[in-house]
Amino acid sequence: MATPLELWESKYEKSKEKIDNLKYSKKFIVLVGSATCENAAGATKLLELFRNKLADNNDVYVGITGCTGRCSKEPIVQIIEKGRLPIKYCQIKIDDVDKLINEHIKNGRIVNELLLTD
Amino acid sequence: MEEKYILLSKNFGYQQSKLNEIVEYTKKKLAEKNLTGKVAVKLRLDNYYINEQILLSILPDKLHYTKVDFKLIDEIIDDYLINGKIVERNRFQCDELLNRFFENFGDYNYFNKQLRLTLRNCGIIDPESIDDYILADGFKALAKMLTKMKPLDVIEEMRKSGLRGRGGGGYPTYIKWTNGHRAKSETGQKYIICNADEGDPGAFMDRSTIEGDPFSIIEGMAIAGYAVGADKGYVYIRAEYPLAIKRLENAIKLAKENNFLGKNILGTNFNFEIDLRLGAGAFVCGEETALIASIEGRRGTPRPRPPYPSIKGLFGCPTVINNVETLANVPVIILDGGDFFARIGTEQSKGTKVFALAGKVNNTGLIEIPMGTTIREIIYNIGGGIANNRKFKAVQTGGPSGGCIPEDFLDTPIDYDSLIHAGSMMGSGGMIVMDDNTCMVDVSKFFLDFTQNESCGKCTPCREGTKRMLEILQRITEGKGELDDIEKLERLGETIKLSSLCGLGQSAPNPILTALRYFREEFEEHIKDKKCRAHICKKLIEYFILEDKCIGCGACKRKCPVNCISGEPKKLHTIDQSKCIKCGACFETCKFNAIIQR
Ligand SMILES: Cc1cc2nc3c(=O)[nH]c(=O)nc-3n(C[C@H](O)[C@H](O)[C@H](O)COP(=O)(O)O)c2cc1C
Ligand code: SF4
Ligand code: SF4
Ligand code: SF4
Numbered sequence: 001m002a003t004p005l006e007l008w009e010s011k012y013e014k015s016k017e018k019i020d021n022l023k024y025s026k027k028f029i030v031l032v033g034s035a036t037c038e039n040a041a042g043a044t045k046l047l048e049l050f051r052n053k054l055a056d057n058n059d060v061y062v063g064i065t066g067c068t069g070r071c072s073k074e075p076i077v078q079i080i081e082k083g084r085l086p087i088k089y090c091q092i093k094i095d096d097v098d099k100l101i102n103e104h105i106k107n108g109r110i111v112n113e114l115l116l117t118d
Numbered sequence: 119m120e121e122k123y124i125l126l127s128k129n130f131g132y133q134q135s136k137l138n139e140i141v142e143y144t145k146k147k148l149a150e151k152n153l154t155g156k157v158a159v160k161l162r163l164d165n166y167y168i169n170e171q172i173l174l175s176i177l178p179d180k181l182h183y184t185k186v187d188f189k190l191i192d193e194i195i196d197d198y199l200i201n202g203k204i205v206e207r208n209r210f211q212c213d214e215l216l217n218r219f220f221e222n223f224g225d226y227n228y229f230n231k232q233l234r235l236t237l238r239n240c241g242i243i244d245p246e247s248i249d250d251y252i253l254a255d256g257f258k259a260l261a262k263m264l265t266k267m268k269p270l271d272v273i274e275e276m277r278k279s280g281l282r283g284r285g286g287g288g289y290p291t292y293i294k295w296t297n298g299h300r301a302k303s304e305t306g307q308k309y310i311i312c313n314a315d316e317g318d319p320g321a322f323m324d325r326s327t328i329e330g331d332p333f334s335i336i337e338g339m340a341i342a343g344y345a346v347g348a349d350k351g352y353v354y355i356r357a358e359y360p361l362a363i364k365r366l367e368n369a370i371k372l373a374k375e376n377n378f379l380g381k382n383i384l385g386t387n388f389n390f391e392i393d394l395r396l397g398a399g400a401f402v403c404g405e406e407t408a409l410i411a412s413i414e415g416r417r418g419t420p421r422p423r424p425p426y427p428s429i430k431g432l433f434g435c436p437t438v439i440n441n442v443e444t445l446a447n448v449p450v451i452i453l454d455g456g457d458f459f460a461r462i463g464t465e466q467s468k469g470t471k472v473f474a475l476a477g478k479v480n481n482t483g484l485i486e487i488p489m490g491t492t493i494r495e496i497i498y499n500i501g502g503g504i505a506n507n508r509k510f511k512a513v514q515t516g517g518p519s520g521g522c523i524p525e526d527f528l529d530t531p532i533d534y535d536s537l538i539h540a541g542s543m544m545g546s547g548g549m550i551v552m553d554d555n556t557c558m559v560d561v562s563k564f565f566l567d568f569t570q571n572e573s574c575g576k577c578t579p580c581r582e583g584t585k586r587m588l589e590i591l592q593r594i595t596e597g598k599g600e601l602d603d604i605e606k607l608e609r610l611g612e613t614i615k616l617s618s619l620c621g622l623g624q625s626a627p628n629p630i631l632t633a634l635r636y637f638r639e640e641f642e643e644h645i646k647d648k649k650c651r652a653h654i655c656k657k658l659i660e661y662f663i664l665e666d667k668c669i670g671c672g673a674c675k676r677k678c679p680v681n682c683i684s685g686e687p688k689k690l691h692t693i694d695q696s697k698c699i700k701c702g703a704c705f706e707t708c709k710f711n712a713i714i715q716r
Contacts, residue, residue, distance in 0.1 A: 005265040036325060036359070065242060067326050067330055069241065069486075
């Protein structure tokens with residue numbers, strides 16, 4: 001019989017396949033902070049906007065993650081281009097969403113004025 | 119942007135100047151080879167490896183080297199970066215969880231200075247997806263344990279790790295587990311409880327941990343259950359945390375579906391179920407015996423110990439209670455080993471600690487640092503210094519059970535014993551930075567007001583004593599303090615500490631006693647000179663109109679609710695101090711800065 005560790009490994013393979021398809025195979029991953037603090041700062045609406053606006057873009061995965069601990073800079077939106085270090089944007093407002101999509105995701109240009117810098 | 123990163127760090131105690139030389143050399147060499155824009159050189163926090171001197175990692179390639187010298191830098195740049203041939207000399211494997219850190223968080227000063235074990239997945243994984251957690255090696259510790267460890271092996275790993283409870287007391291976790299393991303239960307039933315009551319004002323470490331990585335708590339509880347011999351766990355969480363509750367419920371459901379919880383976990387005969395119990399938010403219900411009473415459906419008041427819960431707890435059965443953060447560390451210890459964990463931190467305090475950094479610092483937020491980091495490093499490096507360029511005055515740790523530490527103690531390393539020595543305590547992880555606009559009498563009153571309100575009333579010293587102390591503080595802030603009030607506070611405080619039944623009363627006087635130790639002259643000023651130097655205690659502020667600034671516009675006079683300002687138009691106005699109720703309206707109104715507080 002399979003040991004627990006072997007069972008875990010087969011689960012791992014399945015999860016990996018699933019998440020690879022969903023997330024890591026995509027050219028861009030957009031992660032919106034989702035926690036009590038982030039939501040209070042307006043993250044829920046951002047997530048909805050990113051999801052709607054990128055719904056038919058197959059190159060992008062939009063999802064959530066917990067809070068990174070930057071209370072004073074929330075909401076935080078991370079954009080991760082495949083194979084690169086994550087880029088974090090801070091204090092993102094509804095009006096910034098289009099800019100992030102058009103500049104960073106469509107043109108690969110980092111939006112300097114919205115960057116979390118320290 | 120650079121494509122590759124060279125991360126350099128030294129171990130604690132190794133010479134900084136040697137590391138600096140290596141950094142300079144690396145940068146120079148990269149410049150010579152025209153690699154400057156392509157490869158970035160970054161410094162990391164001192165590492166916890168004992169004898170490795172300087173460590174180097176190349177990311178995102180995950181190549182790690184120890185004992186780095188000039189020659190190795192030459193080889194890495196010439197052979198690897200230029201010619202693509204991996205250098206094998208001094209290379210070592212380290213797959214521990216924390217090495218995912220940099221690539222997952224990106225290149226930020228704030229994160230580079232931290233070490234995240236408890237929060238290893240927070241801000242990285244999707245907290246609602248079990249697949250994400252599994253990909254981050256989630257439940258692997260559980261599987262490893264069920265494959266090759268007996269309950270006592272688990273406890274031995276916990277012993278080696280040196281993990282102490284993060285709920286405040288700092289009690290060694292393995293001793294609790296050993297007692298629970300050994301304890302006889304008449305019915306065979308034992309329990310694990312995760313304490314997520316988090317009642318300290320301003321604390322949100324546990325909420326963030328659960329919201330960002332709920333599965334790790336579940337895994338920690340299941341491991342504890344196996345070690346102790348319990349098949350049932352409860353998470354006691356306050357009802358004010360709806361999102362955390364929702365994510366925990368979701369995580370429990372998914373873990374069950376995947377056979378990480380429930381019956382015959384991963385094909386073994388180990389069973390473990392978890393249920394939630396919601397607390398109504400009374401601070402005292404975080405105390406373990408009160409918490410147990412509350413789960414049993416009784417009023418949440420503490421009872422005397424012994425017997426300790428690990429012998430006689432929930433429904434009279436042996437029960438191990440651990441804090442959220444304590445449990446979140448457990449999978450790391452089982453997966454990477456107790457020895458690994460014990461290399462981080464100080465002699466008596468191992469691992470890392472999460473703090474909710476708040477107050478007058480530039481970067482407020484949730485941080486995690488290795489034990490042994492100094493308070494100064496936290497405030498000035500990670501926190502980015504005091505906000506608005508004001509002057510540091512004190513830092514409060516330990517919440518209502520702790521105290522305010524003054525500037526002289528900024529180099530105190532964060533560990534259980536040093537903080538107690540400094541007159542505060544680790545507590546659950548609140549850290550409030552205060553600047554010179556803070557009145558220490560007022561701060562003491564704030565915390566005592568909290569504990570006094572939350573006192574359950576079961577025992578007299580805490581119920582009555584804290585009330586009397588609060589009355590004294592109240593009159594001091596109103597300028598009615600008497601000369602022997604300080605002595606009275608000290609005497610009452612010591613008595614309450616010695617004679618209260620539970621930790622709430624035993625620690626309630628701490629904020630005041632520590633303030634009296636370090637900021638005594640401020641109390642004396644309030645009492646003798648009727649002055650509050652921070653202009654916080656309203657009744658002690660005097661509003662005064664400056665002769666050379668007042669143009670007699672009359673605006674203040676019209677605003678004053680008690681008509682105590684007089685003066686002819688275009689002439690100097692004056693305040694009748696005997697009638698002034700110190701509302702501050704005139705101060706806010708004057709456009710000519712003619713009114714001052716003193
Ligand atoms: C008044 C009072 C409140 C407490 N509140 C909490 C709390 O909110 N969370 C917590 O984990 N421990 C709290 N504790 C400590 C618990 O009694 C207990 O020691 C702790 O949960 C044990 O877990 P640990 O060994 O993992 O630290 C409190 C203690 C007292 C006296
Ligand atoms: S010390 Fe205070 S909170 Fe604790 S049992 Fe006594 S009255 Fe209740
Ligand atoms: S508002 Fe200022 S300037 Fe005007 S009368 Fe009052 S103190 Fe004088
Ligand atoms: S502080 Fe209030 S009551 Fe006193 S003089 Fe000014 S406006 Fe009048």
